[in-house]
Amino acid sequence: MxxxxxxxxxxxxxxxxxxxxxSAISYFYPHANKPVVAAASPSPAAGANGAAPTREGGLMNAxxxxxxxxxxxxxxxxxxxxxxxxxxxxxxxxxxxxxxDDLVTVRHKNVELNGPERIFSPVGTPAEHYAQIGWDGQxxxxxxxxxxxxxxxxxxLTPETPVTLTWxxxxxxxxxxxxxxxxxxxxxxxxxxxxRGTAPVTVTPFARIGRTKKTASLDxxxxxxxxxxxxxxxxxxxxxxxxMAELPGAIQVNEGKTDWIGFTDxxxxxxxxxxxxxxxxxxxAIGGDLYQANMFYRPVAVAPGxxxxxxxxxxxxAKEGDVLSAYQKTGIANFSLAIDxxxxxxxxxxxxWLLKKLFSLAGNFGVAIILLTLIVRGIMFPIAQRQFASxxxxxxxxxxxxxxxxxxxxxxxxxxxxxxALYKSEGVNPLGGCLPIFxxxxxxxxxxKVLTLAVEMRHQPFVLWIKDxxxxxxxxxxxxxxxxxxxxxxxxxxxxLAVLLGVTMWLQFKLNPxxxxxxxxxxxxxxxxxxMFIMAPFAAGLLIYWITSNVLTIxxxxxxxxxxxxxxxxxxxxxxxxxxxxxxxK
Amino acid sequence: MKxxxxxxxxxxxxxxxxxLPPTCRYSPSCSQYAIEALEKHGAFRGGLLxxxxxxxxxxxxxxxHDPVP
Numbered sequence: 001m002x003x004x005x006x007x008x009x010x011x012x013x014x015x016x017x018x019x020x021x022x023s024a025i026s027y028f029y030p031h032a033n034k035p036v037v038a039a040a041s042p043s044p045a046a047g048a049n050g051a052a053p054t055r056e057g058g059l060m061n062a063x064x065x066x067x068x069x070x071x072x073x074x075x076x077x078x079x080x081x082x083x084x085x086x087x088x089x090x091x092x093x094x095x096x097x098x099x100x101d102d103l104v105t106v107r108h109k110n111v112e113l114n115g116p117e118r119i120f121s122p123v124g125t126p127a128e129h130y131a132q133i134g135w136d137g138q139x140x141x142x143x144x145x146x147x148x149x150x151x152x153x154x155x156x157l158t159p160e161t162p163v164t165l166t167w168x169x170x171x172x173x174x175x176x177x178x179x180x181x182x183x184x185x186x187x188x189x190x191x192x193x194x195x196r197g198t199a200p201v202t203v204t205p206f207a208r209i210g211r212t213k214k215t216a217s218l219d220x221x222x223x224x225x226x227x228x229x230x231x232x233x234x235x236x237x238x239x240x241x242x243x244m245a246e247l248p249g250a251i252q253v254n255e256g257k258t259d260w261i262g263f264t265d266x267x268x269x270x271x272x273x274x275x276x277x278x279x280x281x282x283x284x285a286i287g288g289d290l291y292q293a294n295m296f297y298r299p300v301a302v303a304p305g306x307x308x309x310x311x312x313x314x315x316x317x318a319k320e321g322d323v324l325s326a327y328q329k330t331g332i333a334n335f336s337l338a339i340d341x342x343x344x345x346x347x348x349x350x351x352x353w354l355l356k357k358l359f360s361l362a363g364n365f366g367v368a369i370i371l372l373t374l375i376v377r378g379i380m381f382p383i384a385q386r387q388f389a390s391x392x393x394x395x396x397x398x399x400x401x402x403x404x405x406x407x408x409x410x411x412x413x414x415x416x417x418x419x420x421a422l423y424k425s426e427g428v429n430p431l432g433g434c435l436p437i438f439x440x441x442x443x444x445x446x447x448x449k450v451l452t453l454a455v456e457m458r459h460q461p462f463v464l465w466i467k468d469x470x471x472x473x474x475x476x477x478x479x480x481x482x483x484x485x486x487x488x489x490x491x492x493x494x495x496x497l498a499v500l501l502g503v504t505m506w507l508q509f510k511l512n513p514x515x516x517x518x519x520x521x522x523x524x525x526x527x528x529x530x531x532m533f534i535m536a537p538f539a540a541g542l543l544i545y546w547i548t549s550n551v552l553t554i555x556x557x558x559x560x561x562x563x564x565x566x567x568x569x570x571x572x573x574x575x576x577x578x579x580x581x582x583x584x585x586k
Numbered sequence: 587m588k589x590x591x592x593x594x595x596x597x598x599x600x601x602x603x604x605x606l607p608p609t610c611r612y613s614p615s616c617s618q619y620a621i622e623a624l625e626k627h628g629a630f631r632g633g634l635l636x637x638x639x640x641x642x643x644x645x646x647x648x649x650x651h652d653p654v655p
Binding site for chain 2 (some may be wrong): 383417420436438
């Protein structure tokens with residue numbers, strides 16, 4: 001009877017876990033990006049505005065996507081655009097407003113569009129995202145957003161050739177913006193006003209990034225997507241798109257010295273870096289899903305015959321760790337912290353570093369993860385070996401243990417104390433201690449973070465059907481790997497990797513000495529299959545780590561059993577005892 | 587702070603510790619030790635004691651009865 005009640009309880013708990021866990025985990029540990037569906041057909045459901053953002057970011061609803069393709073084509077066909085061609089970025093400068101509004105990353109692909117990943121898109125397109133260098137001023141004619149600037153004929157922005165755009169107003173003020181680009185994601189804008197008129201003027205130089213939130217990636221409790229910046233040397237991830245709209249005047253003035261300011265997605269970001277420490281900044285929601293990050297310099301008086309200039313840098317591209325660190329070395333405070341590692345950065349970054357080193361050795365991130373597992377298990381091996389040796393020693397004191405268990409079978413507390421005392425007097429201890437477990441949890445968590453956060457892991461293939469280690473296993477078993485025409489509900493979306501995880505875990509548990517506690521026995525029997533469901537939606541790379549770890553543990557146990565044959569005999573006997581006890585209970 | 591740390595230790599006892607095989611070499615266990623240390627000595631000293639205990643809790647460390655000082 002007791003047994004039956006336990007069983008029912010276990011089943012109910014499992015069901016609860018299965019369904020409850022799915023929703024809880026998708027809140028606490030946001031899933032890796034859903035595998036990209038080739039050729040998204042405009043289904044009626046996707047036409048609504050309700051589609052949830054993905055980790056990749058980008059336009060979600062089909063109408064917007066179609067409009068983006070159309071609008072982008074017509075916007076980029078406008079005459080006079082100045083081409084940008086660099087190793088990291090390519091695109092064009094819009095002569096109307098001297099805007100940077102067409103930038104794609106050369107090194108990162110968008111699988112869905114089968115082209116480069118687009119960072120900037122012109123004003124008015126659904127994926128609007130641009131940077132503007134400008135001036136404010138009273139009683140002075142300043143360049144308007146549609147002012148047509150002139151560039152030298154045949155100008156092209158490359159790392160070797162900067163481009164200067166000019167515009168002269170009716171009063172003889174010459175505005176000049178010189179754009180220069182490097183081999184990664186940085187564009188430097190030197191803006192200058194020369195007063196060739198007769199009256200002194202005062203202008204306020206500014207720089208702005210404007211974007212829509214429609215293309216924002218998933219914003220979760222541990223990875224921020226939204227406005228962000230560094231102020232007084234501290235990176236702030238606290239501002240959200242939705243909070244912004246509720247602020248009075250939909251404006252948030254940033255306190256402290258602005259080190260840099262902009263917008264981030266999980267993999268991409270755009271940021272302005274002021275050339276002066278006195279620049280101030282704010283975020284604004286201007287309605288219609290549009291947001292701005294603004295940076296203002298001090299107003300500057302320009303007397304006739306004089307000129308005044310400011311230098312602003314614009315980062316637009318992928319958050320590659322090495323690139324950000326290199327920029328930080330040029331004096332941009334905390335730029336590498338633009339990657340939202342969280343409080344555990346001190347451990348995540350070394351793991352990431354190791355993974356990148358292994359990648360450069362192996363040439364495949366999947367293999368690198370397996371090598372990482374080998375290293376971790378290699379470090380743990382002496383611990384396991386030691387643990388085994390003391391387990392063998394345990395065998396020697398087995399009779400004494402039996403006697404104790406007999407004597408104190410009604411007083412668990414006392415039994416535990418006496419057992420400890422016996423261990424001490426005999427100089428053995430069968431248990432490995434808490435530390436070995438605690439050592440492995442951080443590695444696992446760090447790998448989870450790296451897989452969800454690092455653009456370097458995005459779209460990294462392993463072997464066979466695994467094309468993206470940072471996405472869940474796409475080979476769903478329940479619809480026969482996509483052969484059957486239905487989508488599997490998320491909590492049943494078990495891939496081949498998840499099954500391998502369950503099986504290897506089950507095998508591993510089978511090799512452990514069986515526990516005398518019946519509750520624990522049940523836990524061990526259920527856990528592998530429970531973990532199969534729980535881990536299925538996680539990044540494939542994480543499952544590869546766990547499976548490899550299980551396989552190595554199994555190999556290690558086999559090896560140790562071979563070296564200590566008496567242990568094998570003991571474990572077998574114990575298991576037989578437990579089975580016999582079970583039978584007797586029935 | 588103290589309460590939060592105790593809560594973490596309690597969470598460990600009720601969650602993962604239930605599922606994992608019993609591993610602690612000491613009595614009281616690391617988590618119980620942490621709770622007692624935190625209650626007796628506060629967040630800082632208690633936390634430090636708990637960390638030191640965790641660092642001893644491996645196959646080369648000591649074992650047996652090891653109460654909070």
